[in-house]
Amino acid sequence: MNFFHFMLQNHEQVLELTLEHLWLVGVSTLLAVVVGIPLGIMSAHWPVWNKPVLGTANIIQTIPSLALFGFLLPVPWLGDRADRLAILALTLYALLPVIRNTYTGIRGVDRAVVEAGRGMGLTPGQLLFQVELPLALSVILSGVRVAVVVSVGLATIAAAIGAGGLGEFIFRGLAMVNNQLILAGAIPAAILALSADFSLGWLEKRLRPR
Amino acid sequence: MERTSANSPEIEFRDVAYVLPNGQPLLSGLNLEVQRGETLVLLGRSGSGKTTTLKLVNRLLTPTGGEVWVNGTPTAATDVIGLRRSIGYVIQDAGLFPHYTVERNIGLVPRIEGWTTERIHLRVAELMQLVGLEANLAKRYPHQLSGGQRQRVGVARALAADPAILLMDEPFGALDALTRDQLQREFLSLQQRLGKTVVFVTHDLREALRLGSRIALMESGKLVTILSPQEFLRSTEPLAAAYVQAFGDGLDSAANRGMS
Numbered sequence: 001m002n003f004f005h006f007m008l009q010n011h012e013q014v015l016e017l018t019l020e021h022l023w024l025v026g027v028s029t030l031l032a033v034v035v036g037i038p039l040g041i042m043s044a045h046w047p048v049w050n051k052p053v054l055g056t057a058n059i060i061q062t063i064p065s066l067a068l069f070g071f072l073l074p075v076p077w078l079g080d081r082a083d084r085l086a087i088l089a090l091t092l093y094a095l096l097p098v099i100r101n102t103y104t105g106i107r108g109v110d111r112a113v114v115e116a117g118r119g120m121g122l123t124p125g126q127l128l129f130q131v132e133l134p135l136a137l138s139v140i141l142s143g144v145r146v147a148v149v150v151s152v153g154l155a156t157i158a159a160a161i162g163a164g165g166l167g168e169f170i171f172r173g174l175a176m177v178n179n180q181l182i183l184a185g186a187i188p189a190a191i192l193a194l195s196a197d198f199s200l201g202w203l204e205k206r207l208r209p210r
Numbered sequence: 211m212e213r214t215s216a217n218s219p220e221i222e223f224r225d226v227a228y229v230l231p232n233g234q235p236l237l238s239g240l241n242l243e244v245q246r247g248e249t250l251v252l253l254g255r256s257g258s259g260k261t262t263t264l265k266l267v268n269r270l271l272t273p274t275g276g277e278v279w280v281n282g283t284p285t286a287a288t289d290v291i292g293l294r295r296s297i298g299y300v301i302q303d304a305g306l307f308p309h310y311t312v313e314r315n316i317g318l319v320p321r322i323e324g325w326t327t328e329r330i331h332l333r334v335a336e337l338m339q340l341v342g343l344e345a346n347l348a349k350r351y352p353h354q355l356s357g358g359q360r361q362r363v364g365v366a367r368a369l370a371a372d373p374a375i376l377l378m379d380e381p382f383g384a385l386d387a388l389t390r391d392q393l394q395r396e397f398l399s400l401q402q403r404l405g406k407t408v409v410f411v412t413h414d415l416r417e418a419l420r421l422g423s424r425i426a427l428m429e430s431g432k433l434v435t436i437l438s439p440q441e442f443l444r445s446t447e448p449l450a451a452a453y454v455q456a457f458g459d460g461l462d463s464a465a466n467r468g469m470s
Contacts, residue, residue, distance in 0.1 A: 116305030119270055119377075120319055120367070121294030134309050 040102020101143025105136025
């Protein structure tokens with residue numbers, strides 16, 4: 001039985017696990033964006049926040065993923081369902097690139113442009129939404145892109161705690177010493193990562209200010 | 211807006227000081243009056259405090275001592291957003307929003323002030339004509355314009371909501387000599403028509419003589435002297451004399467607005 005044969009025969013399960021995988025990555029990225037962009041803006045506008053925020057995100061990044069999944073397991077409510085736990089862990093990992101690029105993007109906006117905006121009487125909110133964020137958007141997006149690509153890979157490990165996703169094939173394949181099973185998980189995951197990288201890269205280029 | 215009597219100064223500095231949070235003084239003991247409709251040039255080298263002075267008018271900086279009065283009210287007691295919207299602000303390299311078209315850049319203040327789309331459109335067209343921009347440039351982005359065109363957009367943007375006061379921080383500093391000459395000439399004729407109260411920062415004596423009704427010479431955070439262009443050329447004040455000498459011949463014609 002070759003690989004393609006296997007994929008065809010099990011296409012329903014492949015599809016199901018791929019969707020689970022997308023769910024884990026999608027929700028965690030969304031959460032990381034919702035939390036990370038404001039944190040990035042905060043650190044860019046108030047330097048006091050810069051070190052604690054980026055420092056914490058950096059430290060989280062150094063915790064091995066399997067260990068983080070393990071640490072979170074005994075937490076009430078979270079530990080009840082493996083996918084909640086996986087989403088939280090993936091969110092924590094995705095935070096650093098999102099925060100760092102938001103910070104870099106906003107700090108990189110031409111000072112003269114911001115000063116002109118302030119001088120003309122834009123409120124801080126107008127300045128943020130009409131000037132700073134639009135001009136930082138491509139840099140922020142490139143951080144999201146890194147987060148997504150890393151999450152697609154990391155999410156395979158979530159299967160170790162029973163959160164589902166394409167990692168199930170990989171772990172099952174490892175246990176059964178079945179290369180086809182491993183590939184059935186690894187190849188769709190790789191395709192997901194590449195297509196996310198490509199499409200977000202394309203978007204990033206389109207949004208880059210001239 | 212209620213105006214005080216015609217001969218009261220539009221802008222007034224009362225013993226103003228500005229000290230950086232780290233204790234470094236940038237400006238001290240500044241007393242200065244800018245009369246309605248005049249062009250006051252702040253002349254000085256970099257670090258002399260001229261840009262700081264300018265930014266104190268629209269409260270991009272807040273004085274650490276003394277008071278700045280604009281239009282009969284201390285700026286500290288004014289709503290800062292409203293104050294800035296009532297003052298036009300032009301800076302070097304124009305500071306245009308790179309992601310906005312020319313049209314949107316010029317219409318920025320009217321838009322945030324809630325004008326109707328139609329009124330903004332008419333105003334933008336009027337301003338583009340006023341500053342000598344061809345109508346077909348409206349949809350262009352700043353990076354598609356020449357330096358001179360960008361600066362014209364910067365001036366048009368500052369004039370959009372028809373402010374009584376215009377602050378200009380080395381607006382022509384980054385332009386080539388020919389374009390600068392042309393824009394200076396246009397500034398003079400524009401100013402004759404509009405009669406705005408202008409505070410103009412430059413380090414170029416020639417420009418100061420040509421554009422200013424009075425020249426305020428600044429050095430290390432202090433006002434040295436205020437003179438008319440003609441007085442400036444004959445001044446025995448050492449720094450003023452040093453400026454005149456450094457710029458050499460041909461200044462008389464500049465002080466006469468190129469008419470001699």
